[in-house]
Amino acid sequence: MFSIKPVVQDYWDWRAAGNFLFGGTGSGLMIVLAFAALLGGVSFPLPALIALAFVGAGLFLVWLEIGKPWRFLNVFRNPFTSWMSREAYAAAFLTLAGLAAAWTGSAALIALAAALGAVFLFCQARILHASRGIPAWRDSSVLPVIFATGIAEGTALAALILLAEPSRPAWLLPLLLIALFVRALTFFQYRKRMSDGRAPVAVVRRLARISTTVWTLAFAVPAALVVIAMAVPALAPIATAIAAICAVFGGWHVKFNIVRKLAHVQGLAIERMPVRGTPGIATPSAHPGWQRD
C-alpha cells in the first residue's frame, strides 16, 4: 500500500481490530464485575472466566496477524516506551489475577483483576494514540472513546450475564444508561475534533456517514430499552438482553470503524513547490486529501 493521498491503512486488518473489540469488552466486563462483586456480592468466577476469554480471543487474533508468530515473546521487550509491550504485560497479569480470582473467589483478587483490566484498556487506547502515522488515532480524543466504549460494553455484558442472577445489583442498569451516554458523548466529541481539520477529508466524510448508525445502535436503541427495562419490570429481561446486545455491537461498530475504516494514513505533502524560471516563483504547499487543498 502506498499513496500520496491519505488512504486506509492495510497494515492492521480485522484481526488487529478484533483485539480492540474483544479486549475492550473483556477488560470492561472485568472492571464492572469487580464492582458488582464487591458492592453487590455477586458470584463472579464464571463471568470472570468469560471476561478473560474475550481478552484472550482478542490477543489470539493479533497473534494470527503478526508476521513471526513464534517470536511473540519478544513483545515483552520494550515496556519502557511501547504501549504494545505494556498491553502484553497487563494482559499477562490480568490473566493470572483473573484466573486466581475465579479459582479462589477472592474479592481482593477480583479487585486486582479489575485494576489490571483498566490498565489493559488504557494501554489499548494508548496504542492507537501513539500511532503518529494515522491522524484518526493520534488525536487525544480517541482515548476517551476507547475507554468509554470498553466500560459500556463491559457493563452491557455484565447486565446480560447476570440477568438470571438474583443478587444482580440494582445500579447495573442505571450504570449502563450512564455508560451509553458517556460513550455517545465521547464519540461525538471525537467526531467534532476530526472535523476541525485534524483528519483527512475522507475520514470526516466517513464519520458523517456512520454517525447515524452509531447514534442509533450504540446509544438511542439500547438507552431506550434500558429505560423500558427499568420502568416495566415484566419486560425487563427481554429489554435488558436486547439493550445489552445492541450496546456491545454498537461499541464494536465504533471500534471497528476507528481501527479499519477511519484509519487513513497521513499522506504525503510538499510544503513548497520548487522555484521554476528566473525570477522564480514557488507556489505554496500541496497536501492532497486534506482540507487546506
Add this chain to the structure above:
Amino acid sequence: MTRYVMVADLRRCVGCQTCTAACRHTNATPPGVQWRRVIDVEVGEYPDVQRAFMPVGCMHCADPPCMAVCPSTATRKRDDGIVTIDWDICIGCAYCSVACPYQARYKVDKADFAYGADAAENEAEQYDPRKLGVSTKCNFCADRIDEGCAKGLTPGVDPEATPACVNSCIADALHFGDIEDPKSNVSKMLKEHKNFRMHEDLGTDPGFYYLWD
C-alpha cells in the same frame, strides 16, 4: 556527533526513478517494495498548474515514532542517526508501520521476485529469508557507509561510502552527508538554499531535507 541526512533538490529532480531502480537493485527488494520512491505532485488547475517530483522514503527521524512504539526493540537508532531494523528480533506486528507518517515501511510474508518464480542474479545473491514476515525499510545503505568509513572514506563524498540512490541520481538532485559537520556538503547546501522537511509539525525531526529555492 554525526547525523547523516539526505537532501533532495526539488528544482533538479526530473522524476526519472533511477534512484528507485538503484535502490531496488542494491537491496533486491521484492515487487511493490520501494524503499526509495519518487512521487509526482501536481498543484493547481489548468492552465495554472505546477508539477514537481519528490523523492521519499524513510526520513531517519531524530525522534522516530516507529522506534518508540516497537514492542520488540527491533527498531533502533544508531549513533549516526540512521534508523535500523533488526530482522532477527522483529515480530512483524506492523505497529511501526502505522506509527510512521511517511509510509516508509513494508512487510512481505512470502518470497516474490521481479520476473516470476525465479530470482534474478542480484535477487538470488541478496535473498534473505529473515526479511520475510518482518518490517523492512531504507537504511541509508548503512552497510556501504560502514564499510566506506572503515576505509577512511567520507559518506556523501566518496561513492563507495554513499547510499546507492544518491550515487545513481542523474540530475545531481540527491545528496547525502553529515549535518552536524558545518563543512559537509549537506550543511553548505542547507545554509545556501531554502528548504523544508515533510510533516515537521508532527515532531519527528526528520532527516530528509527538500531544497525549493
